[in-house]
Amino acid sequence: MNPETAHKVTLWGLRLAEKMRVLPLVMGKVPSDPVEILGMKFPNRVGLAAGMDKEADTVNAFGQAGFGFVEVGTLTPRPQPGNEKPRLFRLIPQKAIINRMGFNNEGIAAGVENIRSATRFRGVLGVNIGKNKITPNEDAAQDYLACLRAAWPVADYIAINFSSPNTPGLRDLQAAEPAARLLASLKSEQSNLAAETGRHVPIFMKVAPDVTDEHIAELSRVFLDEGLDGLIATNTTLSRAGVEANPRHEEAGGLSGAPLT
Numbered sequence: 001m002n003p004e005t006a007h008k009v010t011l012w013g014l015r016l017a018e019k020m021r022v023l024p025l026v027m028g029k030v031p032s033d034p035v036e037i038l039g040m041k042f043p044n045r046v047g048l049a050a051g052m053d054k055e056a057d058t059v060n061a062f063g064q065a066g067f068g069f070v071e072v073g074t075l076t077p078r079p080q081p082g083n084e085k086p087r088l089f090r091l092i093p094q095k096a097i098i099n100r101m102g103f104n105n106e107g108i109a110a111g112v113e114n115i116r117s118a119t120r121f122r123g124v125l126g127v128n129i130g131k132n133k134i135t136p137n138e139d140a141a142q143d144y145l146a147c148l149r150a151a152w153p154v155a156d157y158i159a160i161n162f163s164s165p166n167t168p169g170l171r172d173l174q175a176a177e178p179a180a181r182l183l184a185s186l187k188s189e190q191s192n193l194a195a196e197t198g199r200h201v202p203i204f205m206k207v208a209p210d211v212t213d214e215h216i217a218e219l220s221r222v223f224l225d226e227g228l229d230g231l232i233a234t235n236t237t238l239s240r241a242g243v244e245a246n247p248r249h250e251e252a253g254g255l256s257g258a259p260l261t
């Protein structure tokens, strides 16, 4: 089956199985192994990374399947179609995937509405946010701030995706100066929202793996100076190390799976 169709069918099947309450029978019992991080109580250590449930419409099902947390998104302020298909490729012998989805999503408002209806989910809910493709990098902070405000009431944590390789120029925001500017505006809005709502929602920056030691040192300094709550490591890689034997390694996009691990 075409990989993107398989993805859609899987999500559809999970939603159906959840409605019929059969997932625990198929998945078996998930051992309880609670962890507390920054006040968030994770029922276990296994979570679902961003990009699987982009629209947040399958949260109940992933919860019933046993995931301790689900990170939905990436969601952007306005809906956008993402890149042209095909945009998802399997590299089966290498246990890897290349994707260049490009933040296909129905927009943050639709995502938030879906999260609100996921009333049976008991795990930790992360909302991963990004900027629209048409938003220039100079205005990127406005996109992230709009999503931060929209996601605040429904999120246990918020992940800032500034490391996807599939939105042109996005990774430029990871240079020390733009990263510091972006994080400063996010932290300031986080304080405003916490004061308004009486609730603190931690902000995590999701970083790319394609960084030099020097860049890691610079970013670490920025994150410490700005008081970042946490890091998510990592997004997909532009490297093709370990998959050169597969003709699909020439597809543009981010590589994930075994070679990245």
Ligand SMILES: Cc1cc2nc3c(=O)[nH]c(=O)nc-3n(C[C@H](O)[C@H](O)[C@H](O)COP(=O)(O)O)c2cc1C
Residues within 6 Å of the ligand: 049, 050, 051, 052, 054, 073, 074, 088, 097, 099, 101, 103, 128, 161, 164, 206, 234, 235, 236, 256, 257, 258, 260, 261
């Ligand atoms: C098809 C696909 C779509 C993805 N979409 C997103 C996304 O929208 N936002 C994001 O932050 N990461 C996205 N990712 C990256 C994953 O969240 C994860 O960081 C990456 O796949 C590395 O982990 P893994 O090797 O365990 O898959 C995507 C990955 C894949 C394979």
